[in-house]
Amino acid sequence: xxxxxxxxxxxxxxxxxxxxxxxxxxxxxxxxxxxxxxxxxxxxxxxxxxxxxxxxxxxxxxxxxxxxxxxxxxxxxxxxxxxxxxxxxxxxxxxxxxxxxxxxxxxxxxxxxxxxxxxxxxxxxxxxxxxxxxxxxxxxxxxxxxxxxxxxxxxxxxxxxxxxxxxxxxxxxxxxxxxxxxxxxxxxxxxxxxxxxxxxxxxxxxxxxxxxxxxxxxxxxxxxxxxxxxxxxxxxxxxxxxxxxxxxxxxxxxxxxxxxxxxxxxxxxxxxxxxxxxxxxxxxx
Amino acid sequence: xxxxxxxxxxxxxxxxxxxxxxxxxxxxxxxxxxxxxxxxxxxxxxxxxxxxxxxxxxxxxxxxxxxxxxxxxxxxxxxxxxxxxxxxxxxxxxxxxxxxxxxxxxxxxxxxxxxxxxxxxxxxxxxxxxxxxxxxxxxxxxxxxxxxxxxxxxxxxxxxxxxxxxxxxxxxxxxxxxxxxxxxxxxxxxxxxxxxxxxxxxxxxxxxxxxxxxxxxxxxxxxxxxxxxxxxxxxxxxxxxxxxxxxxxxxxxxxxxxxxxxxxxxxxxxxxxxxxxxxxxxxxxxxxxxxxxxxxxxxxxxxxxxxxxxxxxxxxxxxxxxxxxxxxxxxxxxxxxxxxxxxxxxxxxxxxxxxxxxxxxxxxxxxxxxxxxxxxxxxxxxxxxxxxxxxxxxxxxxxxxxxxxxxxxxxxxxxxxxxxxxxxxxxx
Numbered sequence: 001x002x003x004x005x006x007x008x009x010x011x012x013x014x015x016x017x018x019x020x021x022x023x024x025x026x027x028x029x030x031x032x033x034x035x036x037x038x039x040x041x042x043x044x045x046x047x048x049x050x051x052x053x054x055x056x057x058x059x060x061x062x063x064x065x066x067x068x069x070x071x072x073x074x075x076x077x078x079x080x081x082x083x084x085x086x087x088x089x090x091x092x093x094x095x096x097x098x099x100x101x102x103x104x105x106x107x108x109x110x111x112x113x114x115x116x117x118x119x120x121x122x123x124x125x126x127x128x129x130x131x132x133x134x135x136x137x138x139x140x141x142x143x144x145x146x147x148x149x150x151x152x153x154x155x156x157x158x159x160x161x162x163x164x165x166x167x168x169x170x171x172x173x174x175x176x177x178x179x180x181x182x183x184x185x186x187x188x189x190x191x192x193x194x195x196x197x198x199x200x201x202x203x204x205x206x207x208x209x210x211x212x213x214x215x216x217x218x219x220x221x222x223x224x225x226x227x228x229x230x231x232x233x234x235x236x237x238x239x240x241x242x243x244x245x246x247x248x249x250x251x252x253x254x255x256x257x258x259x260x261x262x263x264x265x266x267x268x269x270x271x272x273x274x275x276x277x278x279x280x281x282x283x284x285x
Numbered sequence: 286x287x288x289x290x291x292x293x294x295x296x297x298x299x300x301x302x303x304x305x306x307x308x309x310x311x312x313x314x315x316x317x318x319x320x321x322x323x324x325x326x327x328x329x330x331x332x333x334x335x336x337x338x339x340x341x342x343x344x345x346x347x348x349x350x351x352x353x354x355x356x357x358x359x360x361x362x363x364x365x366x367x368x369x370x371x372x373x374x375x376x377x378x379x380x381x382x383x384x385x386x387x388x389x390x391x392x393x394x395x396x397x398x399x400x401x402x403x404x405x406x407x408x409x410x411x412x413x414x415x416x417x418x419x420x421x422x423x424x425x426x427x428x429x430x431x432x433x434x435x436x437x438x439x440x441x442x443x444x445x446x447x448x449x450x451x452x453x454x455x456x457x458x459x460x461x462x463x464x465x466x467x468x469x470x471x472x473x474x475x476x477x478x479x480x481x482x483x484x485x486x487x488x489x490x491x492x493x494x495x496x497x498x499x500x501x502x503x504x505x506x507x508x509x510x511x512x513x514x515x516x517x518x519x520x521x522x523x524x525x526x527x528x529x530x531x532x533x534x535x536x537x538x539x540x541x542x543x544x545x546x547x548x549x550x551x552x553x554x555x556x557x558x559x560x561x562x563x564x565x566x567x568x569x570x571x572x573x574x575x576x577x578x579x580x581x582x583x584x585x586x587x588x589x590x591x592x593x594x595x596x597x598x599x600x601x602x603x604x605x606x607x608x609x610x611x612x613x614x615x616x617x618x619x620x621x622x623x624x625x626x627x628x629x630x631x632x633x634x635x636x637x638x639x640x641x642x643x644x645x646x647x648x649x650x651x652x653x654x655x656x657x658x659x660x661x662x663x664x665x666x667x668x669x670x671x672x673x674x675x676x677x678x679x680x681x682x683x684x685x686x687x688x689x690x691x692x693x694x695x696x697x698x699x700x701x702x703x704x705x706x707x708x709x710x711x712x713x
Contacts, residue, residue: 108340108341109341113666113667114666115664115665115666115667116666117665117666130666132664132666141512141513141514144417144419144420145419145420145421145422145511145512146417146420147412147415147417147420147422147423147426148408148411148412148414148415148417148423149415149416149417150411150415165408165411165415166404166405166408167403167404167405167408167409167411167412168334168403168404168405168408169399169402169403169404169422170344170345170404171420171422171508173341173344174344174345174512174514174515174659175512175513175514175515176514176663177513177514177663178663178664179342179662179663179664179667181341182341183334183339183340183341183344183404184404185333185334185335186332186333186334186335187335212333213333215405217333218333218334218404218405219404219405220404275513275514276513
């Protein structure tokens with residue numbers, strides 16, 4: 001029952017059971033697996049539980065082996081890196097916006113920006129858009145100046161900012177040649193409902209509500225390569241949302257990965273290489 | 286300002302009553318300033334750094350400038366004291382203990398400024414708990430504390446015999462009681478023990494010289510010079526300029542403090558010593574200017590675009606008056622004229638004005654170290670920065686400086702900082 005819209009929608013809805021019945025495989029197994037897959041993605045059950053529950057029936061029914069995706073679960077020996085193709089970048093700032101949305105950054109805090117450089121005079125004009133996340137340098141000047149080791153180079157290549165240790169001296173901001181660090185002055189988007197519900201999810205831990213005077217307010221903040229998303233096997237928000245597919249993300253330790261190959265191409269360069277910071281973000285000119 | 290007013294009418298003799306009244310007025314002014322500044326500090330503590338004019342684009346401002354200014358004053362005052370206690374320049378003996386005490390108070394003021402500047406003041410002790418060996422700032426925190434302990438110890442040895450005398454003096458009142466506590470049970474006033482004191486002061490002074498030059502102030506300069514991302518700071522000459530300008534400001538401050546104190550108390554001023562110190566101050570100032578001149582000349586001639594951009598902001602930007610007006614004209618040209626001109630260099634007043642102007646000039650130097658390089662952004666696309674301290678920063682700074690003067694005045698009142706006339710004699 002209901003309005004005619006409800007009727008229309010209900011008619012349009014596809015019944016999973018009906019579709020599965022038309023295949024030659026077991027319908028109830030398909031429905032159960034779909035159900036548990038949803039619970040898995042919601043984090044209610046672990047991947048190991050899912051695999052042990054269905055391993056037997058999957059090999060019987062599909063003649064395939066179901067196993068825990070080890071390479072996604074543990075990121076041992078990974079050095080994350082990014083490649084940004086400047087020919088593909090249209091300068092739309094989707095990365096900037098999706099980063100703000102994903103990481104719930106307050107006003108004035110932006111982990112990613114897009115710099116637009118126009119050169120020449122009409123009609124000989126060129127325009128380059130340079131998106132700038134944190135470079136996650138191999139030799140990060142921010143980490144070497146930090147008096148309390150609140151920012152450091154993690155084994156996976158990410159330059160981490162410890163919001164619980166940072167004293168807010170802002171030495172790292174002065175020392176970063178890329179302007180990739182911002183200070184959290186404690187401002188809020190008052191007009192946005194629910195904005196304060198989550199604080200800096202990029203640290204991969206639940207910090208609860210954003211409150212006045214509570215860290216990360218009063219500390220320096222920076223891009224974390226969306227570490228919380230990497231842990232879930234997802235790409236950073238800026239990579240996933242890029243409308244021109246200009247960003248690539250992956251393991252620079254793996255010579256076969258897309259990012260490694262692109263980083264070795266003749267088009268690749270890095271920002272301000274003369275500083276010796278060895279950025280892990282490459283650009284393709 | 287009330288100080289200079291007091292200075293004018295100081296030539297006649299004063300009874301103890303007027304002195305006490307002046308001290309009360311002076312302390313009242315300081316307390317009012319501290320309350321006003323305390324209000325601004327409270328506002329900043331509650332609301333965070335958002336109430337300042339600091340931004341992500343110009344993250345360091347007035348408090349950092351004042352912090353290096355006071356570290357410089359401290360190092361300068363201490364190094365001047367070593368001229369007396371280590372190198373035996375007895376002609377300056379009268380300012381010896383004042384120099385040590387000033388150095389100590391300046392460090393307290395400097396650390397208060399940097400505490401105010403922390404985004405999370407509640408985590409200030411993290412700076413002691415965690416140590417990053419690569420971070421100059423991490424080393425500095427430790428050097429500051431060692432240096433302050435050294436200053437206090439040396440000052441104690443310098444005052445020891447006077448403290449014992451005061452403690453025995455029944456008429457000394459509160460001053461005597463305080464001396465009795467601070468003497469820490471020491472009671473030997475013999476010639477031999479006095480010699481020992483001087484030996485200790487010499488040893489501490491010798492240890493203190495590298496700590497003050499390399500550790501405290503050269504280190505503070507290195508804190509800036511080591512930042513490759515700020516090409517204006519990133520030169521080996523930078524820490525040296527820091528140390529030299531510390532000597533300039535330290536000497537100037539001691540001249541001003543000594544003369545003002547003596548005048549206010551209606552006591553005579555040792556003109557020969559003042560003249561000597563003023564020439565010393567100008568000597569340091571000229572070395573400082575020469576070093577800065579080469580810093581700018583080399584940067585300009587090598588045409589490095591990022592350095593040129595900073596120099597451009599400093600020389601022609603909207604705040605260039607602080608360079609030409611404060612740093613060069615008030616802080617260098619006028620004092621050099623006052624000290625060298627035959628018409629003015631016999632006058633205590635003119636020399637004191639020269640010293641005060643030099644101190645103000647060095648404030649300009651410190652601001653021009655911290656701010657212009659941050660106006661030029663590290664990436665071309667970032668918005669142009671601008672910075673001028675707002676009322677919260679000014680008022681809180683006034684409060685912190687008033688706190689320093691308050692502590693100093695209490696010390697000058699209750700500690701035997703003044704060397705007795707007869708006492709000035711050689712060590713060793």
